[in-house]
Amino acid sequence: MTEVAAAPTSMRQARAREWRSFVRRFSRKPLGVMGLVIVLALVFCAIFAPMLATHDPYAISLPERLAAPSATYWLGADELGRDIYSRIIYGSRLTLFIVVLVVVTSAPIGLLIGVIAGNYGGMIDRVFMRVTDVFLAVPKLLLALAFVAALGPGIVNAALAITLTAWPPYARLARAETLLIRNTDYVNAVRLAGASEWRIMMLHIVPMCTSSVIVRMTFDMAGIILTAAGLGFIGLGAQPPLPEWGAMISTGRKFIFDQWWVATAPGFAIFIVSLAFNLLGDALRDLLDPHLRQRR
Amino acid sequence: MIDVRNVTVRFGDAVAVADVSLHVRPGESFGLVGESGSGKSTILRTAVGLTSDWSGEITIDGYDAKSTPTRELAQRVQMVFQDPYASLHPRFTVGRAIAEPMRIQKMAGIEERVDELLRLIGLDASFRSRYPHELSGGQRQRVAIARALALQPKVLLLDEPTSALDVSVQAEILNLLEDLRAELDLTFLIVSHNLAVISHMCDRLMVMQDSRAVEVLTREQLRAREFSSPYTRKLLEAA
Amino acid sequence: MSAAPLVSIENLRIAFERDAGPVEAVRGVSFEFGRERLGIVGESGSGKSLTARALMGVLPGHARLSVDRMEFDGIDLTRVSTRTRRKLRGERMGMILQDPKFSLNPVLRVGTQIVESIRIGDPRVSRRAARLKALETLEAVQIRNPERVFKQYPHEVSGGMGQRVMIAMMVVRQPALLIADEPTSALDVTVQDQVMSILDEAVGERGMGLMLISHDLRLVSRFCDRVIIMYAGRVLETLPAGKLAEAQHPYTRGLIACMPSVDGPPGRLPVLRRDPEWLTS
Structure with missing residues (x-):
């Protein structure tokens, strides 16, 4: 490639150019765009819930108990006569809250542990990775269950419990990437310049791990939603009267044969949102994964 | 400028460099030539602290490579790697x-x-x-x-600096290196499998085979075919 | 050259879709050759490997190909089905790539792969006969202990040995055309010549056409009859291999001049000046 595009004049322009090229490549993935649109819609619902909702999600109206979908109750009403549509809209806030809370805590923890273990090797690596193995060896939901049982039910505790189960895959991933990156010549070059190991890890290795971590995070969000809903379903996540989707399914279970909409509507919401995160993750993986990227 | 004395490098049980000594004078350009697995690159990497299990002594510009902190050694010696596609972040x-x-x-x-x-x-x-x-x-x-x-730095270690490049680009890079050496008064230690590159760039060279030094020659000796090892002849014929 | 050439290509163009629009990597290449040794020389990006891949029918999926004529031994390659194409690749054309590590299946023994290769070429050959033939071929490519190499896995053999195995695997089917893409670039210099001689001999004995693709002008001039010089997706000139010194094109001359040699003069190397006119003229 001898010919080079018009020279950018500043760092900011260089970044902007990289970003534009990324957006252009992303826009060629229809399923990924669809995933992104749904995720953005979720965020939109969460922010503007009061405007989108038709009823107060907590307003009990016993005469309307288990009402079928109608012009007033778009998706019907639950066992206390609360509007299911409004509850799902408000529930998006809880879902998003849990997902964000879990991701912003578990990914950095896992990344840090993995990079340190991979970069130093030896004893540190062995200790860190055995701890990781222990966490990985126990089924996720079971472990989360044990933590919530210990911490007490509630939405924040549920998020914390999921965090404790969600970081090990990031540590594994970051360690594997680090093992490859730490011996590359570009890392050797800064090592020769006298860089501290901390600087090498934070400035040179971590940026190379972030793309796979972001991909993994996106896929994980689907799993987190399911685990959170699972905890809600068995009554250990969000507590009533909070309109958490899992908990809503749980109450709807009793009426599943006669008033199917009570459980189906929140189930559908969970399905759509986790599908969206998976589609988005797929597209991001195609674009960001360094191993796939070379084959383009 | 660079003093390598009785250096032996091990990778686990394998010996990558076996008892190699060499001396590079200030301002000189010295070549290490040999095939893959001869240990030539390992000597460079050892000199800058990229290998751990080694014995012997290496001094660069009077600084002991083993005991000098990297931060200080870095101001005396730097390295250029073989593959420019892998050496930039x-x-x-x-x-x-x-x-x-x-x-x-x-x-x-x-x-x-x-x-x-x-x-x-x-x-x-x-x-x-x-x-x-x-x-x-x-x-x-x-x-x-x-x-x-x-x-x-005063010393530049060059590990196959042009072997990943097209020949026309190789010529440009070799010229650049020559100019820089003259302008900045640098000392070069160049590793290459290509005897022609070494003969073009280096005042003296050492031929290596199977982790050992075979012989040290001046450029004139090489050109006058005044060498004793049959291996050097083999390399020359292949070039 | 005989009356009917083994390969003839006319106005081959290969383009890739890029953000800024299609980029042509091969821009109108035409040549023909018979049962001879043809060298294609060029630097990276000259389109030499793509030309060979187009002939083999193994271009990457997103490449767009257009060609006025592409024939192999009288067969119009632009019209045949994918199946026939695959059959041709198995029986009548062979390709040797740069690094044997990537062309041999790492989980199968070397011998198994050669036997398979023989039986794909001709399913009537019995396993026993194929085995004997495989050992014979390994011996022919100067592997001293064919029985041992036969039982080894690809990672257990050295690069030079691996490349010999690849040659054995390709010539055993007696293809009419063998394409070797940088067959020795991953090998040590002292092994390069051996491998090239073996390839040369194998091809010569069986009367195959050899297409040797390389960036190394000297290697090509030593082992080929004719040399095609490519630059930026075009053929600049075609020369008899012995007459490289008489090359007309400034690019070829520059390429020869800028190589350092053991006995060359000290000082600056002549630098190739790329003339934008070479892209169009």
Whole structure:
């Protein structure tokens, strides 16, 4: 490639150019765009819930108990006569809250542990990775269950419990990437310049791990939603009267044969949102994964 | 300038370099030639502390390679790697890659120095904000050379600096290296499998085979075919 | 050259879709050759490997190909089905790539792969006969202990040995055309010549056409009859291999001049000046 595009004049322009090229490549993935649109819609619902909702999600109206979908109750009403549509809209806030809370805590923890273990090797690596193995060896939901049982039910505790189960895959991933990156010549070059190991890890290795971590995070969000809903379903996540989707399914279970909409509507919401995160993750993986990227 | 005495390097049970000694004078360009597995690159990597299990003694510009902290040694010796596609951080712009060693050493006037280094290696200032994937192989190797020169070392270790490049680009890089050596008064230790490159660039050379030194020759001796080892002859015939 | 050439290509163009629009990597290449040794020389990006891949029918999926004529031994390659194409690749054309590590299946023994290769070429050959033939071929490519190599896995053999195995695997089927893409670039210099001689001999004995693709002008001039010089997707000139010194084109001359040599003069090497006119003229 001898010919080079018009020279950018500043760092900011260089970044902007990289970003534009990324957006252009992303826009060629229809399923990924669809995933992104749904995720953005979720965020939109969460922010503007009061405007989108038709009823107060907590307003009990016993005469309307288990009402079928109608012009007033778009998706019907639950066992206390609360509007299911409004509850799902408000529930998006809880879902998003849990997902964000879990991701912003578990990914950095896992990344840090993995990079340190991979970069130093030896004893540190062995200790860190055995701890990781222990966490990985126990089924996720079971472990989360044990933590919530210990911490007490509630939405924040549920998020914390999921965090404790969600970081090990990031540590594994970051360690594997680090093992490859730490011996590359570009890392050797800064090592020769006298860089501290901390600087090498934070400035040179971590940026190379972030793309796979972001991909993994996106896929994980689907799993987190399911685990959170699972905890809600068995009554250990969000507590009533909070309109958490899992908990809503749980109450709807009793009426599943006669008033199917009570459980189906929140189930559908969970399905759509986790599908969206998976589609988005797929597209991001195609674009960001360094191993796939070379084959383009 | 570079003194390697009885150096043996091990990778686990395998011996990569077996009892090799060599001496490079100030301002000299010295070549290490041999085939893959001869241990020639390992000597370079050992001199800058990239291997751990080794015995013997290496001094560079009077500094002991084993006991001098990397931060200090870095100001005396730097290395240029073989593959310019793997030696630049893919997420760093050219300007940042060249500035990084100076940031590590907390030098002053980094911005001006980056411009100066770019000029020195024959790229204009607009390259500062380019990413490696936007550059050709030759341009990348130039950037790698600029990065190695950032700390103003006296010694440059060059590990197959042109073997990943096209021949026409190789000529440009070899010329650049020659100019830099004259201008900045550098000492070179060059590793290559290509005897022609070594003969072109180096005053003296050492032939290596199977982790051992075979013989040391001056350029004149090589050209007059005054060598004793049949292996050197074999290399020469293949070149 | 005989009356009917083994391969003839006319106005081959290969383009890739890029953000800024299609980029042509091969821009109108035409040549023909018979049962001879043809060298194609060029630097990276000259389109030499793509030309060979187009002939083999193994271009990457997103490449767009257009060609006025592409024939192999009288067969119009632009019209045949994918199946026939695959059959041709198995029986009558062979390709040797740069690094044997990537062309041999790492989980199968070397011998198994050669036997398979023989039986794909001709399913009537019995396993026993194929085995004997495989050992014979390994011996022919100067592997001293064929029985042992036969039982080894690809990672257990050295690069030079691996490349010999690849040659054995390709010539055993007696293809009419063998394409070797940088067959020795991953090998040590002292092994390069051996491997090239073996390839040369194998091809010569069986009367195959050899297409040797390389960046190394010297290697090509030593082992080929004719040399095609490519630059930026075009053929600049075609020369008899012995007459490289008489090359007309400034690019070829520059390429020869800028190589350092053991006995060359010290000082600056002549640098190739790329003339934008070479892209169009």
